[in-house]
Amino acid sequence: MTSRAATAKTRRRRAALIPMPTRSGIGTSSTSSSTSLTTSSLSRRHAGPTPPTSTASREMFATQDSAQMYAERLAELAAALGFDGWLINIEVKLDIQFIDNLKEFVNHLTKRMHAAVPGSLVIWYDAITVGGDLDWQDKLNEHNKPFFDLCDGLFVNYTWKEKYPRDSAATAGDRKYDVYMGIDVFGRNTFGGGQWKTNVALDLLKKDDVSTAIFAPGWIYETKQQPDFQSAQNRWWALVEKSWDVLRGYPKRLPFYSDFDQGHGYQVSSEGLQVSGDPWNNISCQSFQPMLKYTGDEVQPPVRTSINFKDEPYSGGNCVTVQGSLRQNAIFSEQLFNGGLSMEDGYVHLFYSVNAEANSDLGLSLDFLSRNKENTSILIAEDIAIFSRKKQHRLYSSYVQSDKVEPHAPDNQNWVIYRATVQSSASYTLIGINIVCTLKTSGKINSEADEDESSEEDANRLWPYHASLGHISIRNMDENTQFPSAESWVTEGKYISWSNNSNTSKLLSLKISWKLNTSHQASFMKYNIYVEKLIGDSNAKVSRSFLGVATVEAFYMSDLQVPDEVTSLKFIIQACGRDGSRQGLEECPKLFLVPVE
Secondary structure: OOOOOOOOOOOOOOOOOOOOHHHOOOOOOOOOOOOEEEEOOOOOOOOOOOOOOOOOHHHHHHHHHHHHHHHHHHHHHHHOOOOOOOEEEEOOOOOOHHHHHHHHHHHHHHHHHHHHHHEEEEEHHHHHHHOOOOOOOOOOOOOOOOOOOOOOOOEEEOOOOOOOOHHHHHHHHEEEEEEEOEEEEOOOHHHHHOHHHHHHHHHHHHHHHOOOEEEEOOOOOHHHOOOHHHHHHHHHHHHHHHHOOOOOOOOEEOEEEEEOOOEOOOEEEEEOEEOOOOOOEEEHHHOOOOEEEEEEEEOOOEEEEEEEEEOOOEEEEEEEEEEEEEEEEOOEEEEEEEEEEEOOOOEEEEEEEEOOOOOEEEEEEEEEEOOOOOOOEEEEEHHHHHHHOHHHHHHHOEEEOEEOOOOOOOOOOEEEEEEEEEEEEOOOEEEEEEEEEEOOOOOOOOOOOOOOOHHHHHHHOOEEEEEEEEEEEEOOOOOOOOOOOOHHHEEEEEEEEEOOOOOOOOEEEEEEEEEEOOOOOOOOOOEEEEEEEOOOOOOOOOOEEEEEOOOEEEEEEEEEEEOOOEEEEEEEEEEEOOOOOOOOHOOOOOOEEOOOO
């Protein structure tokens, strides 16, 4: 489950600002609001004597011109690298003579960021005061408000007291939602104690009507909370959701795609085939997350929907699995997504992948709302007759049969891909996508039921159910992702470095970059990177290795092991469309490299 920061300049509701790890160490994650600009390594209050003014601070704020120049460079850097904004944390004492130039820096950076990156935020951290002292205030007051007035918000230090949020809201006036009260999840001098009591602070902040900045939710992983990371992660975020709900942002127009990827896992799959069996983490790969409720502290229901990291996924690192027990005449349904996707007159294609046990059937339903506020629900399944015989079949306005699609990967033995065509109208909005499950038969497969059991007993019996959903893709019928040919790309290898690893292999590090010729224009969701290690004129089958994913047109490879018998390397850059489609590997741009002797 993800939480997204609010980006509107004038917010009318509370927001959660959650500093996250950066992409490749240089940027901001897809769920963070800013990257940090700091001039000190100090991170805790009262860590020692107040440090002197740093040389860097004196240089940056020596004159108004220098302050503006640094602000302009930071705005350019943010635009070039895709930052969502800046968190300004100055934890050094600053001579009073530099304060006016510091204020000009904050003001100029905020204006330049808004112009360069629409929707961006510049947040001031509660450390240095307007008098130049390094003195954490733990609230918005006259000592830090001059900076707050020049930017998009204040990240308040974590050691605030119970009445400070209310005081801060009064000081902020109609900008009270721009005050982000800090919460340290590790619980170091933070109100409520953080950790499993993070919701204590959240409940108070909700009551006092201000925003929050949650620091270090990685506490769950770093401290190895039990029983396992996924269970603990879901439990902790459920506390946040219970206090504040979750702000989700879905697209307003097609295409819509989700493979439910959380940006980490224990394996990687692509179109139903495992391409890597190694643990990984890349938050930039995170896909739209389904609206699954955490039930760990409650009595487990007969059927449960969960994110599954154990079984082999269809795409990315996980899938959605429904398992438990169902009665033979029952339909189980749970909403995965809600939103407001605008439709057009015509038809839409729906693709989805299923991995189900023999007696388990899985389909989808789409909820539509008309301009006249009329609700319509369409059930989509391979065998609609099975669903139409169930008691709850009247929940659906109509049925659409889905057909099996030949998999892109012939070796895919587990996942079945389905396609359905649904008529759409511009007068309707798609407001919900649901997973729908039922049993294919009476459920007596592999059962030991006596033949003389009554039909009533059979109808009330619970039978095992297990099925997984790998991805969902919805697009307009006439919208097919067009992949440029391999010749349309320019590929390049830079910073190539070879080193000896052993008597039988070398290590390779390099940067691979690619770009389209100026005559082509296209935008892709991500790129899968593979390598083939070729051996002379050998007829041996070439093994292809998955290296990773890039969300920009560059990829860094460090210490790739290359056996001495390898005579050339072929790097493959596979473009992935925003509807989840992938370019055929044979048609992808490539980079060839010959090992040095």
